Structure formats: structure tokens, C-alpha cells
Amino acid sequence: MGEVLKTGVRGPGSGDREQPDVLVRGGTVWTPEGARAADVRISGGTIAEIGDLAPLPGERVIDATGLHVLPGMIDAHVHADDAIGPYELADTFPTASELALTTGVTTLAGFVTQRPGETLTAAVERCRARARGRSRCDVRFHLTPTAWPWPWDEVESLVAAGCTTFKLYTTYREAGLFTSYERLAAVMERLAPLGARLLVHCEDDEVLRAVDASALDPGDAHEHGRLRPEAAEVAAVERVLDLAARTGCPVHIVHVSTADAVARIAAARSRAAVTCETAPHYLLLTDAALSGRNGHRFLCTPPLRATATRARLEADAAAGAFDLFATDHCAFTKADKDAGRDDIRAVPSGVAGVGALVPMLFELLVVRHHLGLGELATRLAANPAKLLGIYPRKGAIAAGSDADLVVVDPSGPRRPVVSTLADAYETYPGRTTTWNVRHVLLRGEAVVADGALVEPARPTGQLLA
Numbered sequence: 001m002g003e004v005l006k007t008g009v010r011g012p013g014s015g016d017r018e019q020p021d022v023l024v025r026g027g028t029v030w031t032p033e034g035a036r037a038a039d040v041r042i043s044g045g046t047i048a049e050i051g052d053l054a055p056l057p058g059e060r061v062i063d064a065t066g067l068h069v070l071p072g073m074i075d076a077h078v079h080a081d082d083a084i085g086p087y088e089l090a091d092t093f094p095t096a097s098e099l100a101l102t103t104g105v106t107t108l109a110g111f112v113t114q115r116p117g118e119t120l121t122a123a124v125e126r127c128r129a130r131a132r133g134r135s136r137c138d139v140r141f142h143l144t145p146t147a148w149p150w151p152w153d154e155v156e157s158l159v160a161a162g163c164t165t166f167k168l169y170t171t172y173r174e175a176g177l178f179t180s181y182e183r184l185a186a187v188m189e190r191l192a193p194l195g196a197r198l199l200v201h202c203e204d205d206e207v208l209r210a211v212d213a214s215a216l217d218p219g220d221a222h223e224h225g226r227l228r229p230e231a232a233e234v235a236a237v238e239r240v241l242d243l244a245a246r247t248g249c250p251v252h253i254v255h256v257s258t259a260d261a262v263a264r265i266a267a268a269r270s271r272a273a274v275t276c277e278t279a280p281h282y283l284l285l286t287d288a289a290l291s292g293r294n295g296h297r298f299l300c301t302p303p304l305r306a307t308a309t310r311a312r313l314e315a316d317a318a319a320g321a322f323d324l325f326a327t328d329h330c331a332f333t334k335a336d337k338d339a340g341r342d343d344i345r346a347v348p349s350g351v352a353g354v355g356a357l358v359p360m361l362f363e364l365l366v367v368r369h370h371l372g373l374g375e376l377a378t379r380l381a382a383n384p385a386k387l388l389g390i391y392p393r394k395g396a397i398a399a400g401s402d403a404d405l406v407v408v409d410p411s412g413p414r415r416p417v418v419s420t421l422a423d424a425y426e427t428y429p430g431r432t433t434t435w436n437v438r439h440v441l442l443r444g445e446a447v448v449a450d451g452a453l454v455e456p457a458r459p460t461g462q463l464l465a
């Protein structure tokens with residue numbers, strides 16, 4: 001636990017004192033208060049001041065004239081460098097973080113799933129070891145305890161050390177992840193006074209089990225939507241919202257895929273501390289992708305939905321119904337995806353997305369729906385940081401915050417969107433974006449310069465509590 005404590009607070013590890021000071025000059029800076037023409041001075045890895053600033057002797061100047069300066073973005077839902085059942089995920093921390101940086105994402109949040117016989121602390125350390133010295137982005141983890149009852153002494157120590165987000169599932173019995181509503185209630189009652197937050201994957205197991213699968217055509221990926229209907233998500237969301245209201249525990253609903261669930265969540269905000277996210281693939285793809293010989297490549301859970309649902313989700317996104325967007329990046333190798341193409345039950349469920357988060361949300365919210373870049377800063381930086389309990393250290397351009405900055409030209413040239421660097425299928429083939437990242441700073445260190453990735457002597461990412 002010593003290391004968790006050490007890296008969880010700002011200290012010598014947060015910024016490199018050897019680093020020269022940097023002045024990001026002449027850009028449009030997106031602070032929590034809005035956009036303004038300003039310069040940003042960075043000292044010791046953190047933001048020192050914002051204003052009309054002249055370069056100091058020895059200071060390195062990044063010219064942001066005509067460009068926008070945004071906080072480093074955060075993908076709060078990434079599966080990488082882990083095994084899911086018998087499958088090794090295609091992306092590692094090195095590949096996922098490399099691609100993320102080139103799009104302006106500077107922090108990734110992954111998942112620790114406790115294995116049988118493993119203590120929570122050992123599980124956390126196992127996952128942290130995968131990221132340590134290998135990730136170019138800063139990394140934080142959500143925790144999924146799988147043993148019952150929870151070891152509350154250990155949980156309290158972890159929360160005190162900054163691991164404040166836990167994730168549970170209302171389904172996946174076979175994988176040992178299912179949690180009943182009764183147990184959810186018990187967990188939420190204990191988590192609430194700790195100030196921790198529960199993330200929930202909402203698909204009601206009873207609704208799923210009641211689906212008649214007797215006439216299943218296993219070769220038709222389209223069947224996945226019938227096996228995992230919208231009603232399952234809505235039913236679980238309703239139950240979880242009631243528990244959140246009853247226990248007072250802050251709850252975050254992950255990867256919401258139905259507009260009916262969004263409506264339930266919106267209506268519950270006055271009585272429960274609830275937030276929610278959706279993933280770009282629910283906003284941009286429909287179950288039409290599941291048709292044809294390659295439909296299995298787009299199998300994910302919850303499934304891609306019908307055209308009408310996607311359209312409603314897009315309208316919800318444009319209206320600010322989602323607190324944040326996160327990818328649920330879960331790339332499997334082409335070989336692993338294709339091995340089950342004749343039986344959808346044998347296809348690992350998940351799609352790539354980590355490289356697509358910022359470009360695709362930029363295209364959707366800013367280009368198509370004419371929202372400001374501040375909307376991206378709120379939904380892809382500030383709110384994810386708040387979820388993770390690391391705001392305003394992350395997610396804001398403000399004095400004292402980590403100097404995680406993205407200097408971007410949002411007007412071109414047009415380039416392809418890339419979801420993954422691994423040997424996995426592209427989720428948005430043919431899609432392009434004018435989102436052009438010119439510079440990325442991670443705690444003041446240049447990790448992308450003049451549009452090109454900087455090859456570091458060692459990966460620059462740090463482990464956050």
C-alpha cells in the first residue's frame with residue numbers, strides 16, 4: 001500500500017523538477033470558466049499561471065497561435081493488457097497509451113478484476129505492474145472485488161489510499177461476475193460513508209435468462225441483440241437507481257446503450273447521486289453492423305442497438321444527457337474474433353475504441369451538433385476526472401493542476417480515425433476527422449510535438465491511486 005499512498009498525492013513524483021519551464025503561447029485556452037486568449041506557464045510539471053505572459057529566460061516556448069489549448073483528455077473505461085476469460089486482450093498499455101496520446105488522451109482508467117484466491121491488494125498490484133514503466137499515459141484503475149463478502153478492512157484502506165471507484169455487474173454469472181441486487185444494496189450501504197463510488201454494468205440477469213434462445217441461429221451476429229434486449233438494461237438501471245436513492249451511494253452507470261435508460265437516469269438525478277457514460281460505438285454504429293459475414297467483429301456487450309435507438313442516443317448526447325463518454329475499449333485479436341464466427345456464443349465480446357474517443361466525439365458534438373470545444377473538455381476531461389476522484393489535479397487547465405495539455409488544430413487536414421494499434425479490427429473503418437493534435441504535454445513533458453509522437457527514453461505514464 002505504501003506505493004499507492006505515495007503516488008496518490010501530489011509530491012515530487014507529480015512533476016519533474018529538472019524539467020525546464022514551458023510557456024504555451026498565443027492559443028485559445030479552455031479553462032473551467034470558458035475559453036480565452038491566453039498563455040499558459042508550466043513549472044515543475046504543473047500549471048503555474050494563465051494570462052498574458054512574456055517568456056522568461058531559458059523557458060521553452062510552444063507556439064499555439066491559431067490553435068486551441070485543452071486539458072488532457074481521459075478515457076475512463078479501458079480494457080487493456082489483461083486476460084478476459086481465455087482471451088488475452090489485443091492491446092497492451094504500450095499500444096493503447098501510444099495511440100491515446102496521439103489523439104490528446106493523457107490518462108487511462110483500466111480495471112482490476114480480483115481472481116479467485118487473490119487478495120484485493122494483490123489484484124491491484126498485479127494490474128499496476130502491467131502499467132508501471134510501460135504506459136505513456138497516466139493510469140488509474142477501478143476495482144472489481146469478486147469474493148463475497150468484501151474484505152472491508154482492505155477496501156477501506158484502498159479507498160483511503162485513493163482507489164475510490166468500484167465496479168460490479170448485474171449479469172455474467174458464468175464469468176463469476178454476477179452480483180444480486182441484494183448484494184449491490186449491501187455494498188452500496190458500506191461504500192456510501194466511505195465516499196466511494198460504484199460503477200455498475202446494467203443488464204438484468206433475469207430478463208436475459210428469460211429470453212427464448214431455442215431458435216437461435218448461432219451464425220447470425222444479429223441475434224446478439226435479441227439475446228440481450230434493451231429491456232434488460234432498462235430493468236437493471238431502474239433497480240440500481242432505486243438502490244442509489246435508498247443508500248445515498250454515488251453510482252455511475254457504465255456504457256448506457258438505450259435511450260430509455262438515459263431517460264430513467266435523468267429522472268433519478270434529483271433523488272440519487274447518479275452519473276452515466278456511453279461509448280462512441282453506441283452513438284455511431286447500429287445493429288446493421290452485425291449483418292453479413294463480418295458481423296461478429298462488432299459483437300460487444302451491451303449490443304449495438306437499432307437505428308431509432310442510436311438516433312435517440314445521439315440527441316441525448318447533444319443535449320448533455322451523458323456526464324462523460326468513455327470507450328469501453330476491449331479489443332480482441334482478429335484471430336480470436338474470427339475463431340467463433342460460426343457461433344456467436346463463442347465470439348469474445350468487445351470492440352476497439354481508445355484512439356477514436358476524442359476524434360469521433362469531436363466530429364459528433366462539435367462538427368455535427370455545433371457544440372463548443374468546452375463540451376469536449378467537460379465530457380472528456382473534467383467529468384471523467386471527477387468520476388476518478390482526481391479533479392482538478394487532472395481534467396482542468398487551472399493553476400496548480402498537472403500540466404496535461406492538448407494543443408489542437410480542429411480544422412484539418414482530414415485524416416483517418418484509428419481505434420487500435422493492435423492486430424484487431426478497426427471499429428470505424430473509413431471514418432475521418434479534422435481533429436489534429438499538434439502538441440501534447442503530460443505533466444509538462446512533451447509527449448507529442450509538432451504532430452509527431454516523441455519517443456521517450458522511458459514511457460512517461462505514472463500510476464495514479
Ligand SMILES: [Zn+2]
Binds near residue numbers: 077
Ligand atoms: Zn467495460
